[in-house]
Amino acid sequence: MFGNYLIGLREGLEASLVVCILVAYLVKTGRRDALRPVWSGIGIAVAISFGFGAALEFGSREMTFEAQELLGGSLSIVAVGLVTWMVFWMRRTARHLRAELHGRLDAALAMGTGALVATAFLAVGREGLETALFVWASVRASGEGSSSPLAGVLLGLATAIVLGWLFYRGALRIDLARFFTWTGGMLVVVAAGVLAYGVHDLQEARFLGGLADRAFDASGAVPPDSWYGTLLKGVLNFQPDPTVLQVTVWVLYLVPTLVLFLAPVGFRPSVRATDLKAQKATDDKAGATDGGARDGDGAVRDGERLRDGTRGAGRAPGGDGV
Numbered sequence: 001m002f003g004n005y006l007i008g009l010r011e012g013l014e015a016s017l018v019v020c021i022l023v024a025y026l027v028k029t030g031r032r033d034a035l036r037p038v039w040s041g042i043g044i045a046v047a048i049s050f051g052f053g054a055a056l057e058f059g060s061r062e063m064t065f066e067a068q069e070l071l072g073g074s075l076s077i078v079a080v081g082l083v084t085w086m087v088f089w090m091r092r093t094a095r096h097l098r099a100e101l102h103g104r105l106d107a108a109l110a111m112g113t114g115a116l117v118a119t120a121f122l123a124v125g126r127e128g129l130e131t132a133l134f135v136w137a138s139v140r141a142s143g144e145g146s147s148s149p150l151a152g153v154l155l156g157l158a159t160a161i162v163l164g165w166l167f168y169r170g171a172l173r174i175d176l177a178r179f180f181t182w183t184g185g186m187l188v189v190v191a192a193g194v195l196a197y198g199v200h201d202l203q204e205a206r207f208l209g210g211l212a213d214r215a216f217d218a219s220g221a222v223p224p225d226s227w228y229g230t231l232l233k234g235v236l237n238f239q240p241d242p243t244v245l246q247v248t249v250w251v252l253y254l255v256p257t258l259v260l261f262l263a264p265v266g267f268r269p270s271v272r273a274t275d276l277k278a279q280k281a282t283d284d285k286a287g288a289t290d291g292g293a294r295d296g297d298g299a300v301r302d303g304e305r306l307r308d309g310t311r312g313a314g315r316a317p318g319g320d321g322v
Contacts, residue, residue: 004135004138004139004150004152004153004156005152005153005155005156005159006156006183006186006187006190007131007134007135007138007152007153007156007187007190008131008135008152008153008154008155008156008157008158008159008160009156009157009159009160009183010156010160010180010183010184010187011127011130011131011134011156011157011160012131012156012157012159012160012161012164013160013163013164013179014086014090014127015124015127015128015131015160016160016161016163016164016165016167017164017167018101018123018124018127019042019124019164020164020167020168021098021101021102022038022101022105022119022120022123023035023038023168024168025101025102025105026038026105031109034109034116037113037114037116037117037120038116038117038119038120039120040117040120041116041117041118041119041120041121041122041123041124042120042121042124044117044121044125045120045121045122045123045124045125045128046124046128048125048128048129049125049128049129049131049132050132052128052129052132052133053132053133053135053136056075056132056133056136057136060072066204066205066206067205069201069202069204069205070201070202070205070207072137072140072198072201073198073199073200073201073202073204073205073207074198074202075133075136075137075198076137076140076141076194076195076197076198076201077195077198077199078133079130079133079134079136079137079138079191079194080134080137080191080192080194080195080198080253082130082133082134083130083134083187083191084188084191084257086130087180087184087187087188087261088260088261090180090184091180091181091184091261101123104119104123105119107119134191134194135150135153137194137197137198138153138190138194138237139153140197141193141194141197141198141237181262184261185258185261185262188254188257188258188261189254189258190237191253192250192253192254192257193237193238193250194237195249195250195253196237196239196242196246196247196249196250197237197239197246199243199245199246199249200239200242200243200246203243203245203246208245210243210244210245211243212243213243213244213245214241214242214243214244215242215243215244215246215247216241216242217240217241218240218241219240219241221240222238222240223240224240
């Protein structure tokens with residue numbers, strides 16, 4: 001359940017931050033009239049994400065066993081690839097995420113309502129579809145037939161929504177760079193288990209061989225129905241009797257991915273200069289239209305708090321950039 005909670009928290013918080021950045025910028029620049037199409041785009045993205053997850057869950061039930069395993073294994077591998085790309089992308093671009101979103105929003109404001117809806121939909125929809133796919137794959141891997149994995153995901157999403165609201169109101173500040181580094185590392189560990197489970201699905205579908213070649217069998221020491229067996233299964237997708245291919249794929253994915261993800265990343269002067277120029281341009285635009293957001297309603301102060309909070313995403317632990 002913890003692994004699925006982590007997925008919901010991490011993915012949900014990224015989507016929440018995107019929403020907060022978009023809303024705060026519109027409020028700060030006095031464009032409250034654009035909030036409705038932005039929320040419409042966000043609502044459409046959420047609905048499509050839930051629909052995609054439901055289609056995966058209920059659509060696969062009508063297939064034969066081998067077809068289900070082939071689909072599940074293939075989509076598990078795709079989900080691991082998307083999540084791996086996502087954690088590296090966030091680590092690399094978080095420092096200028098706000099400026100990038102502001103630039104897209106400025107262009108959409110100039111084009112009209114439809115562009116605003118599309119911008120919000122694309123900004124949130126990508127996160128939602130990735131989350132739906134990875135959650136579906138992880139739920140299959142960690143507890144098929146149990147409601148605990150899904151409950152963990154929903155709790156994680158609920159926590160992310162609350163945290164996003166607190167960030168927007170300026171009531172909470174955390175080191176986002178450190179948060180995304182730790183949760184990203186743990187998510188890589190979860191993804192390694194999902195990948196190994198996906199390989200096992202492909203073996204059961206007879207797409208890959210080696211189903212009878214067991215690397216080890218720890219069922220006696222770690223019974224699957226014991227509390228610690230259940231815990232290991234829920235957190236790490238641990239299987240007491242994996243195949244040789246599963247263990248090989250797990251190691252080949254986990255070790256180099258963690259090493260690359262946790263390696264320090266420095267700033268290149270040209271990149272930093274570009275980011276600062278883009279940041280200054282959006283700040284100047286916001287400052288030129290401050291009159292549209294009244295001090296009395298706290299919108300300007302909220303926007304400033306969010307800006308300070310999201311700038312924390314540009315500081316990696318120990319002073320390095322994300």
